[in-house]
Amino acid sequence: MGTEGNPEINVIPPEENGFSITNEFLELVFDRQVSTFRTDVGTNPGDNYLSIMHAVEVVFKGEPESNHYLIKCYPNHPGRREFIEQMDVFSRELFMYQDFLPELKQLAVEKGAENIVDLSVAPVHGGNIVGNSGKFTMKPWSDENFIAMTDLRKTFxxxxxxxxxxxxxxxxxxxxxxxxxxxxxxxxxxxxxxxxxxxxxxxxxxxxxxxxxxxxxxxxxxxxxxxxxxxxxxxxxxxxxxxxxxxxxxxxxxxxxxxxxxxxxxxxxxxxxxxxxxxxxxxxxxxxxxxxxxxxxxxxxxxxxxxxxxxxxxxxxxxxxxxxxxxxxxxxxxxxxxxxxxxxxxxxxxxxxxxxxxxxxxxxxxxxxxxxxxxxxxxxxxxxxxxxxxxxxxxxxxxxxxxxxxxxxxxxxxxxxxxxxxxxxxxxxxxxxxxxxxxxxxxxxxxxxxxxxxxxxxxx
Structure with a gap:
């Protein structure tokens, strides 16, 4: 973690659950070419109990400034993964960011109230729940369950x-x-x-x-x-x-x-x-x-x-x-x-x-x-x-x-x-x-x- 310029940094070792953050992965998520990236922990101990958060700093090719994101993914612990599956909490959150919250913001626009009912929502750039259709290859559930969003802390x-x-x-x-x-x-x-x-x-x-x-x-x-x-x-x-x-x-x-x-x-x-x-x-x-x-x-x-x-x-x-x-x-x-x-x-x-x-x-x-x-x-x-x-x-x-x-x-x-x-x-x-x-x-x-x-x- 924290190594800059490495073309592949395994945030979660593949031998544990198959998820890794690579240049290819980031380019699929953001649909842009990646020059360099580095990763770090996204939350402090005791701040998150249902997921793992990874902070990712990315420099895209042709751009001088860094971009900061959070990658939210399944935990390693089998019991926590099973709980998430049983509660369906991960797909529920992705639904909120990709479907329901945008519909609510659009409703405010239709009513001419977007400057009054200006719901603040973290920008989400991609996500996948294996078993749902998406732009990522369908693989066993442990490979690519994630939500990628702007890191509001470092960006704004x-x-x-x-x-x-x-x-x-x-x-x-x-x-x-x-x-x-x-x-x-x-x-x-x-x-x-x-x-x-x-x-x-x-x-x-x-x-x-x-x-x-x-x-x-x-x-x-x-x-x-x-x-x-x-x-x-x-x-x-x-x-x-x-x-x-x-x-x-x-x-x-x-x-x-x-x-x-x-x-x-x-x-x-x-x-x-x-x-x-x-x-x-x-x-x-x-x-x-x-x-x-x-x-x-x-x-x-x-x-x-x-x-x-x-x-x-x-x-x-x-x-x-x-x-x-x-x-x-x-x-x-x-x-x-x-x-x-x-x-x-x-x-x-x-x-x-x-x-x-x-x-x-x-x-x-x-x-x-x-x-x-x-x-x-x-x-x-x-x-x-x-x-x-x-x-x-x-x-x-x-x-x-x-x-x-x-x-x-x-x-x-x-x-x-x-x-x-x-x-x-x-x-x-x-x-x-x-x-x-x-x-x-x-x-x-x-x-x-x-x-x-x-x-x-x-x-x-």
């Missing part, structure tokens, strides 16, 4: 925020604006094509993560371990007799993964069923609309799947954010994206006192973008209804937060080499990551603050 100066610290209010607001753009565009797309469900046209948007056939069922043991660790953290902080601890224990019993799946059903959330999960139920409201809210949801809105561009005059203030990693995108209620984002990426001391204000940022942005796209918002999309539905989704957010924060807040120096032992079962690898997490004081404080707040507000 985008950067990733600190996952351990989480986002401040300026970062959170701009993410909510971008999230609202995608949600509004996908909602407008449904209306334009007269679709009851996006999945009627695009089965790629059916959730596979928590379905009966989904691979998450293999992680029930890991989830139990995480729940046990998180319960111990809150008991250490609050005392085992505290009612919040007792309530947490009741809410992380063994069917947690199944209950998470209830929020991601193809036909939407069963409002009554999910509100029955709340310790303090909302007041009856005969005018409340229970029709499911369904639109395109990113599905994995956490800090590492966001790249920020900053104002030169105000270096710490972001002016643009690009959402990346569309591997588990799905049609779902927008509140699942919101809960996922808030609980994974905005730390409790900032999130809790500012929650209503941040929800209002999202609400107003969604209305504004729907207006620009000349489409009525989701039925019953008032701020009060959004808050009610989000409160219900906080239950989902808690179940997501326990495992996600365990990984997100793990110090980089403790991040494992996911491909070190290819004979090790994937669930065992994740169990090793979880081991000892109850000693992480920052994680303990975050989990405890979250649990206590959800108890005080009657979610659990």
């Amino acid at each position: 100066g985008f950067t990733m925020a600190d996952r351990l610290k989480g986002l401040d209010l300026d970062h959170a607001r701009i993410v909510l604006e971008e999230m609202a753009k995608y949600h509004a565009l996908s909602w407008a797309y449904k209306q334009k094509h007269g679709l009851a469900l996006l999945t009627d046209k695009y089965p790629q948007l059916v959730d596979t993560m928590y379905s009966n056939e989904g691979g998450m069922k293999d992680f029930e043991g890991v989830m139990d371990q995480i729940a046990t660790n998180c319960l111990k953290m809150t008991e250490d902080k609050l005392g085992a007799a505290h009612p919040a601890c007792k309530s947490l224990k009741e809410n992380v019993k063994k069917d947690a993964l199944q209950r998470m799946g209830h929020y991601l059903l193809k036909n939407g959330i069963d409002e009554d069923e999910m509100e029955r999960c709340l310790r303090i139920k909302p007041e009856e409201d005969k005018d409340y609309n229970k029709e499911p809210w369904l639109l395109g949801a990113h599905g994995d809105c956490w800090v590492n799947n966001m790249l920020f561009l900053y104002n030169d005059q105000v270096p710490k203030k972001p002016v643009t954010v690009t959402l990346v990693d569309w591997q588990i995108t799905r049609e779902a209620c927008p509140t699942t994206d919101l809960a996922y984002f808030f609980f994974s990426s905005v730390r409790a001391p900032l999130r809790i006192p500012n929650l209503d204000a941040l929800l209002k940022v999202y609400h107003d942005a969604f209305i504004r973008y729907c207006d620009a796209l000349a489409v009525k918002p989701l039925k019953g999309f008032s701020f009060e209804t959004l808050k009610r539905r989000f409160r219900r989704a906080e239950y989902y957010g808690l179940l997501v937060a326990l495992p996600l924060l365990t990984f997100v807040m793990k110090p980089p120096e403790e991040a494992p080499d996911m491909d070190a032992d290819e004979s090790q079962q994937l669930a065992d690898i994740y169990a090793n990551i979880v081991e000892g997490s109850e000693k992480n004081e920052e994680l303990k404080a975050e989990i405890t603050a979250t649990v206590l707040n959800l108890y005080e507000t009657g979610v659990i």
Whole structure:
């Protein structure tokens, strides 16, 4: 790695899975002659769990400047490859970049709203999933499964925020604006094509993560371990007799993964069923609309799947954010994206006192973008209804937060080499990551603050 001018650099040794980056490969991807190239690691340890990212610097013949790309490919570990295959996450992301996101951007153009609903998308130059038709030779699956995209960091100066610290209010607001753009565009797309469900046209948007056939069922043991660790953290902080601890224990019993799946059903959330999960139920409201809210949801809105561009005059203030990693995108209620984002990426001391204000940022942005796209918002999309539905989704957010924060807040120096032992079962690898997490004081404080707040507000 890092050797310049070598005509063939095997980023992944052929004897392991047959994928290599060569002059020929790059010329096929970019349809240009390559003069020189060099490669490096594309992400830091602990930043990516489903794929391997390789940074590639290419000088094309006749051009003086270097071009920077990321090549996203399958991992070496057989268990991780099998999980990716089972979840179909790689082909889902390629579909998003090559088909759905361009259609949404074109819709904004057709509505004359491209300068208002200007969804930021990383340029993708090529990709292939063996078994799908494409310009690459059909070979065994391990040869050429990849997505090639512009490296926004080195090309335009985008950067990733600190996952351990989480986002401040300026970062959170701009993410909510971008999230609202995608949600509004996908909602407008449904209306334009007269679709009851996006999945009627695009089965790629059916959730596979928590379905009966989904691979998450293999992680029930890991989830139990995480729940046990998180319960111990809150008991250490609050005392085992505290009612919040007792309530947490009741809410992380063994069917947690199944209950998470209830929020991601193809036909939407069963409002009554999910509100029955709340310790303090909302007041009856005969005018409340229970029709499911369904639109395109990113599905994995956490800090590492966001790249920020900053104002030169105000270096710490972001002016643009690009959402990346569309591997588990799905049609779902927008509140699942919101809960996922808030609980994974905005730390409790900032999130809790500012929650209503941040929800209002999202609400107003969604209305504004729907207006620009000349489409009525989701039925019953008032701020009060959004808050009610989000409160219900906080239950989902808690179940997501326990495992996600365990990984997100793990110090980089403790991040494992996911491909070190290819004979090790994937669930065992994740169990090793979880081991000892109850000693992480920052994680303990975050989990405890979250649990206590959800108890005080009657979610659990």
